[in-house]
Amino acid sequence: MAVPTPPAAQHDRGLPAPPAGLKAWLTSPAPASRTQARLGRFYRGWRGFVRNPAAMAGFVIVLLLLVVAASADLIATHSPTVAGDLRTERLLPPGGEFWLGTDDQARDIWSRIVHGSRVTLVVVLLVSVISMPVGLAVGTVSGYAGGVVDAVLMRITDIFLAFPRLVLALAFVAALGPGIENAIIAIAITAWPPYARLARAEALQLRGADFIAAAKLQGASPLRIVAVHIVPMCMPSVIVRVTLDMAGVILIAAGLGFLGLGAQPPQPEWGAMVASGRRFLIDQWWVAAMPGAAIFIVSLGFNLLGDGLRDVLDPKAAER
Template sequence: MAGAPSLSQPSGWRAWLLSPEPGSRWQARLGRFYLGWRSFTRNPLAVMGLGVVVLLILVAIFADFIAPYSPVIGGDLRTQRLLPPSETYWFGTDDQARDIFSRVIYGSRITLWVIVLVALIATPIGLLVGTVAGYLGGWVDTVLMRITDIFLAFPRLILALAFVAALGPGIENAVIAIAITSWPPYARIARAETLTIRNSDFIAAVKLQGASTPRIILGHVVPLCLSSLIVRVTLDMAGIILTAAGLGFLGLGAQPPMPEWGAMVATGRNYLIDQWWVAAMPGLAIFVVSLGFNLLGDGLRDVLDPKAAK
């Protein structure tokens, strides 16, 4: 009997987290998080996607310690140029005798930087446009949604190319162009969610209490739209990576000698027959990271989408 408390400790914590009558908001939030995490871990592919994303973040943070060579300074062009993968150069070397493994490692920083900036710029724009259009309706909804339709009428890469051509090549302009072309789908989702909740009883109760329209939108409508938007943003990460890589491939994104994966693939296309590793290694990095975000997005959709709950 003396050992009973320690043996029942895990179940006790679970009982506390899953209590039908939580004693505080903090307990209720922890309980919801625990249920979501348990549901998430039942999907092995989603866990694998989360592992890929976490690995990307860790590699980007500790690139200085992981990469054995400089990503921009090459070796001897006479003896170290276009060497195949080996114990010395794990991914081989490129046409400037630079270690491809080191460039892929440092390229993860650029990729992660692009993803974070695009998400921080595009998500609030789409969320604000969608919630305002859905809540106010009328001519405001018509104008905002027609503007959204104009952006959706063009393929994302083509529209991004047009903006980069106007702004000029460079990684900063590429981020701006990708963000400008990424917000319309978020606006559509936020509007659809807002239309389903704007006539709810709790919204009517908030109005009776004298809450202003901006307070209702920002304090009550926006939080309810976040779960669906998080899923869509996560699923869009792969498209953002591919768009950034496409701009880099065309010479409109990151400029040499920055180790951007798309630009590295563009360099390696001249050596596909004999020195395949120059393009294959950064291409493999793009594939793995894009797949990881897709798998993570699928897992988050199963957890956060209330319509998918069984």
């Protein structure tokens, strides 16, 4: 009958000793597989993230935004677009049946803010999905290729960076026409240059690394080197920048809505709600203040979340 080898003997033979628990397995200094190494890195990052109160506050705000947007039909008390009785329900203060009051069309402000969170979330997600890959591709190709390719791509990037983002977005929306779809396209067109600059800086540092030279010796093509080796190394910094820029995207979208170039009535959009309530700011302050507070809280949440992700994903920032 074979006698099982004790853990100490396994360790002496060079075999990995069994972990004492999941935490020990995740925090092992010598991971036995790539999966263990990745999960351990995620676990250590999450522990550092949780210890940051500001980051957790931002995470909770963003999580609440997702929950509110997903369950808007359940938690909204009234229709966001159908007007109420203009004789008795117009410009009512917060309280009672209407938690945050009503606007000049006798519509429930709480319900409009709740459904407007969907518009805000769609704008943020679509702008990120469109602009991040474009900026990442331009920056990594420019930084790795260098020479004429780098000069041409960066001069195009400089042209976009020379204009304020809101002004450039206004120009594109004016050309494309008002509407939430055109506003998303306009914001995405103006959002990619900072990501390209950041990715280029990372690629310039990586293209002379030993693992890039080893990939070249193995016959990897430039496209494969950029896609497989350089892009994943640039992702953490770009993700942090995207998260921080989400607050700016929300403000630009609200600015376009405020000017009547974003979501069109009667679609609930926070910027348009502020614009419609500015006429009643003195006496019926809640009409503009409530959607304005929603813009402020969500923007603050994304900023706090981005700061926390920077501390976790960017070791150089954490060292400073």
